[in-house]
Amino acid sequence: MKYHPIDPALFVKNRAKFTAKMKPGSIAVFNSNDIYPIGADSTMPFEQARDLFYLSGADQEETILLLFPDAIEPKHREILFVRETNEHIAIWEGAKLTKEKGYEVSGIKTVYWLKDFEKIFFGLMTEADTVYFNTNEHYRQSVETQTREDRFIKWCKEKFPAHKWEKSNPILQNIRGTKEPREIALIGQACKITGKGFRRVLEFVKPGVWEYEIEAEYMHEFLRNRSRGFAYTPIVGSGFSACVLHYIENNQQCKDGDMLLMDVGAEYANYASDMTRTIPVNGRFTARQKEVYSAVLRVKKEATKMLVPGTLWGEYHQEVGKIMTSELLGLGLLDKADVQNENPDWPAYKKYFMHGTSHHMGLDTHDYGPLKTPMQANMVFTVEPGIYLPGENMGIRLEDDVVIQEQGEPLNLMQDIPLEIEEIEEYMNK
CATH class of the missing domain: 3.90.230.10 (Creatinase/methionine aminopeptidase superfamily)
Known part of the structure; x- marks a missing residue:
């Protein structure tokens, strides 16, 4: 990133504001944006989903933030999932977040590879009653493209039909409006x-x-x-x-x-x-x-x-x-x-x-x-x-x-x- 590092205390505080408004026994999930294709092997420049960035500071693709304040295991109350990196990716695409770097950026101690998301999510859903979905409800939005968030919501509803659903947006509208x-x-x-x-x-x-x-x-x-x-x-x-x-x-x-x-x-x-x-x-x-x-x-x-x-x-x-x-x-x-x-x-x-x-x-x-x-x-x-x-x-x-x-x-x-x-x-x- 071109910008100077941001103190992760900002994102720690933002998460605390969000989780304080969640219902008991609930999980909130936030997905990164996709990298959108133009044609052939060309893509649009990546820009992070703003809600995910607001809550984690993670500024790369293929990232998921999970918040579960009532998780039985304390380490699972905040989890950041990032794409597994290696030397090949570092050479061809540039350095990606390691687990250690994910913690430095976000202040989240538990960082897993994205490939482990479904397994860990299934285990946590057995402890939860409600899932918060992150939908775009801005008064001027006119999105016609399916996002990673859309795909996750569809998958989650099919996989866990007995759970209740809530919207993250009313909380985010409230807390994002007043700046730190x-x-x-x-x-x-x-x-x-x-x-x-x-x-x-x-x-x-x-x-x-x-x-x-x-x-x-x-x-x-x-x-x-x-x-x-x-x-x-x-x-x-x-x-x-x-x-x-x-x-x-x-x-x-x-x-x-x-x-x-x-x-x-x-x-x-x-x-x-x-x-x-x-x-x-x-x-x-x-x-x-x-x-x-x-x-x-x-x-x-x-x-x-x-x-x-x-x-x-x-x-x-x-x-x-x-x-x-x-x-x-x-x-x-x-x-x-x-x-x-x-x-x-x-x-x-x-x-x-x-x-x-x-x-x-x-x-x-x-x-x-x-x-x-x-x-x-x-x-x-x-x-x-x-x-x-x-x-x-x-x-x-x-x-x-x-x-x-x-x-x-x-x-x-x-x-x-x-x-x-x-x-x-x-x-x-x-």
Whole structure:
């Protein structure tokens, strides 16, 4: 792995939080992700299943974590199963986790080879009444591929039909939403790397460069700072493309007078960052660009202030909508009749700002976390308002990642990344 080793105390604590919410006499099982094929002998780069990583720190394929707090034998209350390694694998694929290294990474004392899983699992199931299955229930998930987790659940239900089943997801939604200090530090490191990439790009962008060249500048900076690369598919859209919310082609030339929207973020140690900045391609904002940019920035600043303990996610978005409505009225994009006659299910401001303002951040860019209960300290959220004007070939979005504090305004993990108009122009015109 490119990242520095993580203190396994983090994963020990995460497991303790999970097992404290398990029912008596129950086993929880977590599988690694598959390595997905492309064609011939090619595969996609491996990325670990986030729940498994969250609970173990194990960052390789063919890995299983088993938690059984009520196991008769203490050594079987936490077990990590890893692929058996040897010298041949080490030469051809690189070093894999040994049993000793598995313990060092995870803090789990009992590490077995994966080939022994079925035998050991059968013995433990004779002691258990319930199995926790790890299903993906994120509100934005749209998975069409069968995963190792899916195959395990199917196998387990056929093999042990008399057992009861529970879902791990409600527990994970709860505990993953509130971050440990070490997690916040890892997200912060990802944000710092993103900031380095942005500063590099500010000095690179000029009329005539191509969007993919800008993407390459980010990747260069990310990799040289121990990141694996982008935390999600980057959006680098100039002119009209900035109005396409999920524009990822990044294949157009940046023209003099256009605004350039960049929604990018580095990952670090599997933790994500999520930043959006919008800059003038030629290094100078026009009066109109300043006007719209300043409106988005004001909404962002006011929205950030509302991310405090006790805030409800749904009500927060309604309040941000009111602030945005006021700004759009000031810009002359809406009039009072538009607001008075608006559809409550699709308010007038949605014509120019059609997406949400904030989502949980962490191991996933759109991370697990409760959305129907009050926000708590140490939750990490994005703040990302935008105004999109296709008729003017201009879309402006601004986004930072912030940590809710016990008291006062949230901590902005991207506070050192240029955001104000004057800062951006100064960097671009050095």
